[in-house]
Amino acid sequence: MKLFDWFTRKAGPVPAAARVEPVVKAKERRKMPRFVTVAPDELQSRAEALFKPYQPPAGVRGDGKPGLAMDTGLSSYMGSNYNIVSNFLADGLNFKGYADLAAMMLRAEFRKPVETIVKESTREWIKFRSVDTKAEDDGDVSDRLREIEGEFRRLRVRDVVRRQITHGMGYGLGHIWIGIKGAALNTEGQEKPLVIGPNGVQKGSVEQLINIDPIWTNPNAYNADNPLKPDYYRPQNWWVQGTLVHTSRLLTVVPFEVPDILKPAFNFGGLALPQMLEAYVHNFLRTRQSVSDLVSNFATKVLKTDMAGNAQTDGCMDFGDIDADSVTGRVAAMNAWQSNNGTFVIDKENEDFAINAVPLGTLDALQAQSMEFMAGIPGIPLVKLFGIQPTGLNASSDGEIRVFYDEIAAFQEAHMGPTIRAIFHLVQLNLWGEIDPDLDFEFVHLWQLSEKEAAEVEKIKADTDAVNVQAGILAAEEARERQAGDPQSIYRNVNLSGAPPDPPDPERDGAGLEGLLKRGEESEDG
Incomplete structure (x- = not known):
């Protein structure tokens, strides 16, 4: 019997049948899932590694000073709950450390949301005012407000607060150090409390305000025994590159605070915005690269x-x-x-x-969706974060921008307000040795009317005043006071005190522009 070779088409002898032993593949042993019981010692070590207090670089704490001790109750609880430890790692919630966060801030996808929030929150800044609006016309009050503005410029308060918010958003913690004249730059001079009041800060003693990068700071001691005390889980003092500084000399901001049980692991700071964005940024980068590869090989x-x-x-x-x-x-x-x-x-x-x-029609939608997720976490409209205008008939971003401005206003009051108010009082003590209770400040809202819209609003207000005066609800003097006290009025810089002038007599003085010019010539001749 002949067998034809498929490739050579030549007849050849049939090879003798040989017994082929079946190959039996050894069955792989199924790996056990992650959530099964693990040795208690291993759980304990993992918990202590994850939740132990932050260890700063060498030299931050004083020479030979030990770091904060691990709370035994916390480590014991975490060690007996493996799901907490594993989920904590899987979700990327553990503190990454300032070195990793600094490296993440070098990527535009992480830095741009931080920069957007920081710039918007300090763009329009603040305006100083008197609690009594009538007193603003007083020369003494106006002079005091101008002095405060000059002192804010000398101390570069706007730039210092902007950088503090950058640290708070980028690293989870931001510090401003208050430099007092005559205070030695060592532990002896800086560990004393600083009272921002008449009996604390002396007139002419404020020298400077300096931002302290959080990597060079570490808390020295805190109360973890009694939650009824005001210093519960609040550091009493901080090590700043080997110098012990009392907490009252540092203005601290933590935009995204963590629970008390996790504060030691986060250096008593909070979550950083780049860490919150990490999963969404990585998804976007992977989608972007996949789209690029697909376009190149579609x-x-x-x-x-x-x-x-x-x-x-x-x-x-x-x-x-x-x-x-x-x-x-x-x-x-x-x-x-x-x-x-x-x-x-x-x-x-x-x-x-x-x-x-491969059809490429939906790739832009997939990439745009991953960008929307990155913008959704910080709550920034796409047109603000990426410059992407909405598409479609009558599409507009005005609604999203107004919501974003409301978020910025809430952020200013919650996180910038306490710092600026402390500096506001500090400046008054430095200028006059006292705090004027009639002076205050407010944030300028980011949403501003255009000149046309402002004029239309003024026209509506004027019509309302005219109707109220004609109906006897208001007197003309009261309407003028309303105009003078309205901070948005176009007449806010005009002295409207006293009785209003008599209206012109059309028969005697004429009406319109000719009558106005005639009265002007008569006043000059007089």
């Missing part, structure tokens, strides 16, 4: 050819083998002519050619 050329006809034998095997050079050479020739100016030559009978292309 089409695959398919050559349908006679593989047997392109096969040759070299006699090395009983059944022959395929000559790879003949096949790959055919493909290489076609790849060399793949430009639009090239020509493919194929066999009419035994070959065919086709292109399989």
Whole structure:
């Protein structure tokens, strides 16, 4: 009996049947899931590694000073709950450390949301005012407000607060150090409490305000025994590069605070915005790279050819083998002519050619969706964060921008307000040795009316005043007081005190522009 070889078409003897022993693959042992019981010692070590207090770089704490001790109750509780430890790691909630956060801030996808919030929250800044609006016309009050503005410029308060918020958003913690004249820059001079009051800060004693990067700070001691005390989980003093500084000399901000049980692990700071964005940024980067790879290779050329006809034998095997050079050479020739100016030559009978292309119509939507997730976590409109305008008929971002400005206003009051108010009192003590209770400040809202819109609002107010005066609800003097006290009025800089002038007599003085010019000439002659 003869057997034909498929490739050589030559008759050959039938090989003798040989017994082939079946290959039995050893069954792999199934790995146990992560949530099964782990040795208590291992759980304890993992918990202590995750939740132990932050260890600063060498030199931050005083020479030979030990770090904060681990709360035994916390480590014991975490060690007995493996799900907490594993989920904490899987979700990326453990403190990354300032070095990793600093490296993350070098990426535009992490830094741009931080910069956007910081710039918007300090763009319009604040304005100083008197609690009694009538007193603002007083020369003494106006002079005091101007002195405060000058002192804010001297201390660069706007720049210092902007950088503090940058540290708070980027690292979870921001410090401003209050430099007092005559206070030595060592532990002896800085560990004493600083009272921001008449009996604390002396007139002319405030020298400077300096931002302290959180990596150079570490709390020295805190109360973890009695929650009824005001210093519960609040550091009493901080190590600043080897110098012990009382907490009253540092103005601290923590935008995203963590629970008390986790504060020691986070250096008594909070979550950083880049850490909150990490999963969404990585998804965007992966999507962006996938889209780029797909665009570069969206089409695959398919050559349908006679593989047997392109096969040759070299006699090395009983059944022959395929000559790879003949096949790959055919493909290489076609790849060399793949430009639009090239020509493919194929066999009419035994070959065919086709292109399989991936549809690219929805790639922009997939990438845009991943960008929206990045903008959704910090709550920033796409037009503010990426400059992407909404599409569609009558599409507008005004609503989203107004909501974002409301979020910024709430952020200013919650996190910037306490710091600026402390500096506001500090400046008054430095200028006059006292705090004026009639002076205050307020944040300027980011949403501003255009000149046309402001004029339309003023027209509505004027019409309302005219109706109220004519109906006897208000007197003309009261309407003038309302105009003088309105901070948005176009007449806010005009002295409207006293009785209003008599209206012109059309028969005697004339009306319109001619009468106005006539009265002006008469007043000059008089």
